[in-house]
Amino acid sequence: MLEGRGYRVTAPRKAITSLLAQKRDGFTSDEVSDELPSVGRATVYRTIKLLLEAGAVCRLAMMDGTQMYSLCGIGHHHHHWVCVECGAVKEVRAIAIEKLISEISADIPGEVIDHRLELYVNCGLCPATSGK
Amino acid sequence: MLEGRGYRVTAPRKAITSLLAQKRDGFTSDEVSDELPSVGRATVYRTIKLLLEAGAVCRLAMMDGTQMYSLCGIGHHHHHWVCVECGAVKEVRAIAIEKLISEISADIPGEVIDHRLELYVNCGLCPATSGK
DNA sequence: TGATCAAGTGATACGGTATGTCAATGATGT
DNA sequence: ACATCATTGACATACCGTATCACTTGATCA
Numbered sequence A, B: 001m002l003e004g005r006g007y008r009v010t011a012p013r014k015a016i017t018s019l020l021a022q023k024r025d026g027f028t029s030d031e032v033s034d035e036l037p038s039v040g041r042a043t044v045y046r047t048i049k050l051l052l053e054a055g056a057v058c059r060l061a062m063m064d065g066t067q068m069y070s071l072c073g074i075g076h077h078h079h080h081w082v083c084v085e086c087g088a089v090k091e092v093r094a095i096a097i098e099k100l101i102s103e104i105s106a107d108i109p110g111e112v113i114d115h116r117l118e119l120y121v122n123c124g125l126c127p128a129t130s131g132k
Numbered sequence C: 001t002g003a004t005c006a007a008g009t010g011a012t013a014c015g016g017t018a019t020g021t022c023a024a025t026g027a028t029g030t
Numbered sequence D: 001a002c003a004t005c006a007t008t009g010a011c012a013t014a015c016c017g018t019a020t021c022a023c024t025t026g027a028t029c030a
Helices: A011-022 A029-035 A041-054 A095-105 B011-022 B029-035 B041-054 B095-105
Strands: A057-061 A067-071 A079-083 A089-092 A111-122 B057-061 B067-071 B079-083 B089-092 B111-122
Touching (some): A011 A041, A029 A041, A111 B095, B011 B029, B011 B041, B057 B079, B057 B111
Antiparallel strands (some): A057 A067, A079 A089, A111 B111, B057 B067
């Protein structure tokens, strides 16, 4: 638990982080809430928000605009692919993208402060997509 | 009005599309609803959804995860930059991106069916960002 | 032009996601 | 062990978007 940053280590936070550590897929807030009935919904949202700000989880937008979250490997900027069927998420790190984006940024007025890239896939590994 | 595709041309739809035609920035659903008190909220949402499906508007995700919409120039696949302060939106079309993404897709299991790229900027053209 | 009827509308209710409030709790530093 | 204050959980609230359904209206055809 990398919560030594001024935050308290409480039972609900332990429960949430250890649940998330077990998930390799993306997750939604109420999915977490459902699997941890002992933790209040508000606390789930608060904790996820905390982890977001701490950079431990990323928020990603599905094709239909709904939100999902995903545990991030530490540190560097990266992107994601998401299986639109099963919700599996994997990080994509490609220096070529960053380079290209900074080239494109030169043609944009003002300052580009951030960007986001999501790839939507049929992963072929889950029941819904393996029929191919 | 390119609504000759089996849809009826009704007064609310005219009101909405002509309002959107005037906007060059992105917009949110309830912004439209506020500016057209005579049109019911449900109709605003339905019409925007229709325009989305028709490809006349794009949905985009802001940095904080909220949704915005933006009128699209016709046709081809493209991406957007958004000013995080004023909400100005502009289309970005770069063949290099598409090429790169299809290269990356080769390393991803399954089939990449879509992608989304957003650049977040301080446009430097609005009051909030021009102080730079 | 007027009748017809499905497409479309608006009011309302509803569902889902997320935050605000506040008294009670419990983790931390001493 | 104690005091303090961040954190919690229950609840209320807000927001975004959709479902329902009786009513209205636009397109079609005689």
